[in-house]
Amino acid sequence: MSIGLHNSEFKNPVVRWIDQRMPVFTMMQKEYGTFPTPKNFNYFWNFGALAMVTLLIMIATGIFLSMNYAAHTSLAFDSVERIMRDVNFGWLIRYIHMNGASMFFIVVYIHIFRGMYYGSYKAPRELLWMLGVVIFLLMMATAFMGYVLPWGQMSFWGATVITNLFSAFPVVGNFIVELLWGGFSVDNPTLNRFFSLHYLLPFVIFGVVFLHVAALHITGSNNPLGIEPKGPQDTLPFHPYYTAKDSVGLVVYFIVFAVLVFFAPNYLGHPDNYIPANPLVTPPHIVPEWYFLPYYAILRAVPDKLGGVLLMFGSILVWFVLPWLDRSPVRSMRFRPLARPFFLLWTVCFLVLLWVGAKPAEGHYVLIARIATAYYFAYFLVILPLLGRLERPLPLPESISRPVLGGGPLPAGAAAKPMEKA
Amino acid sequence: MLRTSFKALALAIGLFAAAPAHAAGEAIAIPDTKFSFDGVFGTYDRASAQRGFQVYKEVCAACHSLRLLSYRNLRELGLTEAQVEAIAAGYQIVDGPNDEGQMFERAGRPADRFRKPFANDAAARAANNGALPPDLSVMAKARAGGADYLYALLIGYVDPPAGVTVMDGMHYNKYFPGYQIAMGAPLNPDQVDYADGTKATVEQMARDVSTFLQWAAEPELEQRRALGVKIIIFLTILAGLTYAVKRKVWADVEH
Numbered sequence: 001m002s003i004g005l006h007n008s009e010f011k012n013p014v015v016r017w018i019d020q021r022m023p024v025f026t027m028m029q030k031e032y033g034t035f036p037t038p039k040n041f042n043y044f045w046n047f048g049a050l051a052m053v054t055l056l057i058m059i060a061t062g063i064f065l066s067m068n069y070a071a072h073t074s075l076a077f078d079s080v081e082r083i084m085r086d087v088n089f090g091w092l093i094r095y096i097h098m099n100g101a102s103m104f105f106i107v108v109y110i111h112i113f114r115g116m117y118y119g120s121y122k123a124p125r126e127l128l129w130m131l132g133v134v135i136f137l138l139m140m141a142t143a144f145m146g147y148v149l150p151w152g153q154m155s156f157w158g159a160t161v162i163t164n165l166f167s168a169f170p171v172v173g174n175f176i177v178e179l180l181w182g183g184f185s186v187d188n189p190t191l192n193r194f195f196s197l198h199y200l201l202p203f204v205i206f207g208v209v210f211l212h213v214a215a216l217h218i219t220g221s222n223n224p225l226g227i228e229p230k231g232p233q234d235t236l237p238f239h240p241y242y243t244a245k246d247s248v249g250l251v252v253y254f255i256v257f258a259v260l261v262f263f264a265p266n267y268l269g270h271p272d273n274y275i276p277a278n279p280l281v282t283p284p285h286i287v288p289e290w291y292f293l294p295y296y297a298i299l300r301a302v303p304d305k306l307g308g309v310l311l312m313f314g315s316i317l318v319w320f321v322l323p324w325l326d327r328s329p330v331r332s333m334r335f336r337p338l339a340r341p342f343f344l345l346w347t348v349c350f351l352v353l354l355w356v357g358a359k360p361a362e363g364h365y366v367l368i369a370r371i372a373t374a375y376y377f378a379y380f381l382v383i384l385p386l387l388g389r390l391e392r393p394l395p396l397p398e399s400i401s402r403p404v405l406g407g408g409p410l411p412a413g414a415a416a417k418p419m420e421k422a
Numbered sequence: 423m424l425r426t427s428f429k430a431l432a433l434a435i436g437l438f439a440a441a442p443a444h445a446a447g448e449a450i451a452i453p454d455t456k457f458s459f460d461g462v463f464g465t466y467d468r469a470s471a472q473r474g475f476q477v478y479k480e481v482c483a484a485c486h487s488l489r490l491l492s493y494r495n496l497r498e499l500g501l502t503e504a505q506v507e508a509i510a511a512g513y514q515i516v517d518g519p520n521d522e523g524q525m526f527e528r529a530g531r532p533a534d535r536f537r538k539p540f541a542n543d544a545a546a547r548a549a550n551n552g553a554l555p556p557d558l559s560v561m562a563k564a565r566a567g568g569a570d571y572l573y574a575l576l577i578g579y580v581d582p583p584a585g586v587t588v589m590d591g592m593h594y595n596k597y598f599p600g601y602q603i604a605m606g607a608p609l610n611p612d613q614v615d616y617a618d619g620t621k622a623t624v625e626q627m628a629r630d631v632s633t634f635l636q637w638a639a640e641p642e643l644e645q646r647r648a649l650g651v652k653i654i655i656f657l658t659i660l661a662g663l664t665y666a667v668k669r670k671v672w673a674d675v676e677h
């Protein structure tokens with residue numbers, strides 16, 4: 001690469017002047033303008049963009065909240081209520097931020113589901129997938145610490161329960177817990193460091209999202225058929241086709257978001273978090289936010305503390321190795337007659353764990369949680385590896401264009417394929 | 423028999439459909455009370471909320487603080503500036519220190535927070551047989567059931583069922599978790615004298631003060647819902663337009 005001005009194609013003199021010296025316009029045009037994108041996306045492919053927008057909304061509202069929030073145990077609860085009452089549109093900003101966390105998880109869960117269903121984690125997209133898992137872990141940490149900040153009863157006791165989990169680890173456990181607490185119980189130092197980290201981590205997420213998108217733009221997007229585009233006839237430029245399609249999804253998403261914020265802002269919350277934190281009074285049932293309930297259910301399904309903690313962390317860490325557990329060369333579940341029902345059952349199990357995580361850990365709830373936990377892991381560790389050997393996938397279509405166009409000239413050298421309809 | 427199982431089934435579905443976090447705890451069923459602010463478009467019944475403030479002022483405020491509210495907030499309930507000033511002036515507020523370094527008392531102003539009945543929690547406990555009367559500012563958001571629960575609790579004082587011994591200093595309430603509550607029945611018929619001639623039954627006072635406390639907890643509710651309607655109408659139109667644009671952009675693509 002020679003030194004000198006970039007050969008810009010832009011005509012506008014100002015844009016051209018900048019682009020020659022720093023080709024950001026060329027880069028944007030390449031990555032978001034002409035970027036070749038498979039033409040057969042369904043609306044599941046909106047959720048990456050929705051997650052990106054939600055991250056930006058969370059950062060924007062969070063910055064404004066922090067201008068009026070006081071990270072001190074004696075002030076935090078009242079400062080949040082002051083935002084609700086006396087800050088101009090503070091109630092709106094806070095309810096967007098509070099429900100935005102829930103919406104973020106809904107969107108990301110659907111995004112992950114889409115990745116699993118259509119095999120988006122398989123070669124060559126393994127690193128793209130793993131960066132996604134990193135983002136999800138960072139999101140969990142951020143959301144957990146954010147929930148502590150209003151310093152209500154669930155904030156305090158949730159923080160106590162979750163940080164105490166680390167004490168299960170031998171040797172280093174107590175050290176980690178005291179490091180998280182900044183003392184010997186959840187107290188003001190805990191609140192201070194959680195606020196600091198809650199402000200920091202979203203920007204770390206933003207950085208990893210950048211890497212996630214950078215990796216995506218090397219491999220290109222997967223698509224509902226799970227086969228690679230064979231040429232320009234299979235793709236469309238990202239703009240205007242997918243900017244238009246993502247806009248539709250975005251507006252519909254905003255409607256759902258608005259219903260929650262304006263008409264049921266506390267529906268997904270817990271009333272106990274409107275009681276100021278009190279270290280002397282334990283709530284009758286300590287439950288985490290709804291999006292953590294599946295892992296909470298897994299934690300409680302195991303009678304042993306360390307075992308429960310390991311399984312809980314393992315339930316997400318296992319996603320890291322998913323590209324190597326699933327050896328089937330076929331990506332999309334559409335063409336995997338056996339894996340498809342097993343995966344859908346896994347999804348049901350995930351939802352069952354979400355439901356049972358909110359129930360008291362007693363009686364038949366424990367049994368349900370154990371069965372669902374067993375299947376959760378069996379799917380990854382036993383079923384998928386076996387199916388990679390045993391399953392006979394359905395014949396794949398010739399290309400993305402062919403099944404939709406239903407004919408047309410075949411690429412040179414291609415014979416009639418079994419997919420072709422009579 | 424069949425009907426009971428249907429009811430159980432409906433309850434199970436209801437529990438499942440409810441937000442997971444709500445499902446925790448074996449809750450006592452709270453009857454659904456009709457309030458003016460129920461539903462999607464409900465607003466606060468100003469007259470009821472004003473009567474509720476009177477109940478709070480004359481009954482509840484003897485023990486319960488409302489520390490997040492200022493007297494000026496009462497303007498939102500339809501009181502005039504003069505009325506709010508008069509209410510605030512009726513309280514002696516500790517202020518200071520003055521130039522001599524002394525704390526002093528002065529008449530309240532609209533900008534003051536509601537005066538707390540006790541100087542601190544220990545004083546509150548000492549005056550209440552060891553029990554701490556909780557602050558009521560966000561009580562309607564802090565209990566499952568919200569205003570329905572507050573209303574139920576206030577009318578829920580009954581004689582304990584046979585075989586139940588109520589602990590010393592406690593009172594039986596059929597809607598309180600655990601059924602034994604330190605607060606004695608706070609409302610008695612005709613306890614307050616409503617200026618608008620409304621008969622001060624226990625139910626009426628409970629309804630009024632529940633409305634007032636719901637407003638105290640969610641003063642933004644009306645503004646929130648009104649803005650929400652506008653935003654959802656706007657977004658619905660925008661969704662239609664965006665979809666039309668998408669259709670037009672994709673018109674030349676076979677997919």
